[in-house]
Amino acid sequence: MQDNTGLNSEGDVNFSKSRENLINSLDDKSKDFLEADEAIFMRQSMSTPCMDVIVNAKGCYVYDMAGKKYLDFHGNSLHQVGYKNSYVIDAVINQMKELPFIPRRYTADVAIRAANALVNKTTSKDYKVLFTPSGTAAVGIALKIARKATGRHKVISMWESFHGAGLDAISVGGEYAFKKDMGPLMTGCIKAIPYNGYRNLIGSESRDDVSKFCLNYIEYIIKNEGDIGAILLEPVRATDTHIPPKSYFKKLREICDENEILLIFDEIPTAIGRSGEFYVHQIFDVEPDIIVLGKGLGGGIIPQAAVLTKTKYDKAGDISLGHYTHEKPAVGCAAICATIDFIDENKLIDNCRKISEYVKEKAKELYNVYDCIGDIRILGLLITFEFVKSRNSKVKYEELAEKILYKSLELGLSFKVSSGNCITWHPPLIVTKSEIDKAFSIFDRAIKCSLTTYTNLN
The missing domain is CATH 3.40.640.10 (Type I PLP-dependent aspartate aminotransferase-like (Major domain))
Incomplete structure (x- = not known):
């Protein structure tokens, strides 16, 4: 078993049960490609095992081998002008x-x-x-x-x-x-x-x-x-x-x-x-x-x-x-x-500023609903939601952040987890209000579902 102690501060945990469950949910052809990937590439924290096989990337989206479409607010922070521009x-x-x-x-x-x-x-x-x-x-x-x-x-x-x-x-x-x-x-x-x-x-x-x-x-x-x-x-x-x-x-x-x-x-x-x-x-x-x-x-x-x-x-x-x-x-x-x-x-920096203000409005609505969101930090389209046990305690809620990530991926939204309990979005500058609405809809559902899961477990 690989020792991953202390390795979840920069990115998401790759050897978790949630990652394993996601991989197991894929079709056989995708699993075959993931096995081929693992056989030829060196392993490294935060990159392996890969969680899916993509065949296309365009605009704000990536598409996997089974035809699933992910709204990608991760993008390794390089898709300012969108994929396949x-x-x-x-x-x-x-x-x-x-x-x-x-x-x-x-x-x-x-x-x-x-x-x-x-x-x-x-x-x-x-x-x-x-x-x-x-x-x-x-x-x-x-x-x-x-x-x-x-x-x-x-x-x-x-x-x-x-x-x-x-x-x-x-x-x-x-x-x-x-x-x-x-x-x-x-x-x-x-x-x-x-x-x-x-x-x-x-x-x-x-x-x-x-x-x-x-x-x-x-x-x-x-x-x-x-x-x-x-x-x-x-x-x-x-x-x-x-x-x-x-x-x-x-x-x-x-x-x-x-x-x-x-x-x-x-x-x-x-x-x-x-x-x-x-x-x-x-x-x-x-x-x-x-x-x-x-x-x-x-x-x-x-x-x-x-x-x-x-x-x-x-x-x-x-x-x-x-x-x-x-x-x-x-x-x-x-x-x-x-x-x-x-x-x-295309005045994309202007679009960034406008969409940023819209994100702030949507984020405030979410903040008012969920006490587990301890802080929201937004600059342009650099966006982070910090998850805590409760707003008063400010204790990191890393398990919840991970659960939200995998539920969001299941629903078609990709983003980064960092510092254990922070969920960070880096949408491209071409992102539209409707895509932001879609992201918040998925995110809200993922938070609600994840909280319900933990409530039932406890």
């Missing part, structure tokens, strides 16, 4: 026909256009760009840039954070599921208290108290540790949507400036419009020194990531920061350009 697909196909690959030491129009498109979406437009093939690689590049620019190798990051699965990324990450049995990691990585760590640490829900406590601790580390070159964090924690106030980021920016520390924002799962702004930090009226992007950057088709760095830190001409085979990826750049164009031409 024809605009992005056409751009990718045309690029493959025209120029599929740009060898290193050469450039091309599409690469320059993609880089400019990302910089032009920033507030200051004072950034330079590097492309990487994955988000975890982009985090590694950001750390290298900070070391080169400051001459200091230490970095402050947050407990509970996630920055990718590479050895350097898990060194700065704060999730046990990625570090277990890995032995020594990268040196110079110091953990601070994340904004969302306040409940157990200071027993207060005052946003000002939380900010002050966490920032004071960061300043304490800087004063007593020395040689800090960078502070790395997710401006909004993607998996459970914790949203610090503007004052937190204003003070954090001041701390970095006073100590000549680079501020790195990992916006891999949250940027590209899903927060209600193109970049998440634009919500908070602050600019980081380095922005790390990925996931939806490739339009849900091409694996693509990028690092944007303030122009003044372009100081690494004497070393190879990335030196990737796909350093200026022609097809990836075409996908970037098409994704941004599609978002702009």
